[in-house]
């Protein structure tokens with residue numbers, strides 16, 4: 001994975017507008033999250049990539065994740081079908097989401113096409129450095145969902161209230177959201193903040209002409225860590241996962 005621009009963590013240089021995927025495509029460093037956007041709020045959308053959303057399988061035609069709809073996992077077969085979409089040109093990139101290091105390792109054992117992206121929860125209070133390192137070393141781009149902690153949703157994380165983040169925001173005269181997003185970009189991953197508020201969209205995109213200096217960037221490593229979207233919904237008697245530890249292969 002290459003960054004177009006700054007290539008050093010905590011570097012004082014500015015602007016990382018896009019990341020290069022292993023397909024050669026360029027991915028915006030700040031994407032637009034659309035989850036829970038009102039109907040019509042998102043205009044024209046171009047589908048350029050498809051991903052396995054969770055390492056979970058449910059019965060065809062079912063909804064939700066209850067015990068009655070869970071089906072045995074078949075990740076190799078699913079990935080093989082995704083590779084077919086890629087080979088036929090129906091998807092310009094294929095990726096995964098909510099995959100642990102172990103699940104990526106398993107997938108890579110039989111994959112003909114390396115996933116372009118692993119979209120996972122990532123923000124200053126769930127930094128996932130080991131997964132980040134593995135993705136970097138295998139050419140998989142890590143893309144961060146809920147980079148602001150998903151305030152106002154049932155996840156309702158307090159990323160933007162973290163003391164270290166607020167301290168850095170005050171010193172740089174930036175908003176907590178901007179510092180959270182800039183931390184992600186400087187860590188080497190893209191971020192997917194969701195907003196349907198025009199001024200916040202502009203705020204979230206104003207993270208390219210400044211940076212978090214190294215001496216403040218290192219402060220983020222002291223922040224206590226907590227996964228916010230734990231995936232408890234996927235744990236039940238018919239699920240392949242009998243515990244949260246199994247779902248995340250210990251990365252929790």
Ligand SMILES: NC(=O)c1ccc[n+]([C@@H]2O[C@H](COP(=O)([O-])OP(=O)(O)OC[C@H]3O[C@@H](n4cnc5c(N)ncnc54)[C@H](OP(=O)(O)O)[C@@H]3O)[C@@H](O)[C@H]2O)c1
Nearest residue numbers: 033034035145146147148149150152177193194195196197
């Ligand atoms: N793959 C997965 O399993 C998965 C899981 C969760 C999310 N996602 C993706 O990640 C995207 C983003 O995640 P998310 O929506 O959970 O969380 P998020 O982007 O961390 O937080 C969104 C919340 O932050 C608010 N917000 C946005 N910009 C702000 C700012 N500058 N200052 C203060 N508040 C701000 C938004 O409110 P307003 O809209 O009112 O501004 C919204 O309530 C989703 O749209 C979805 O595409 C993927």
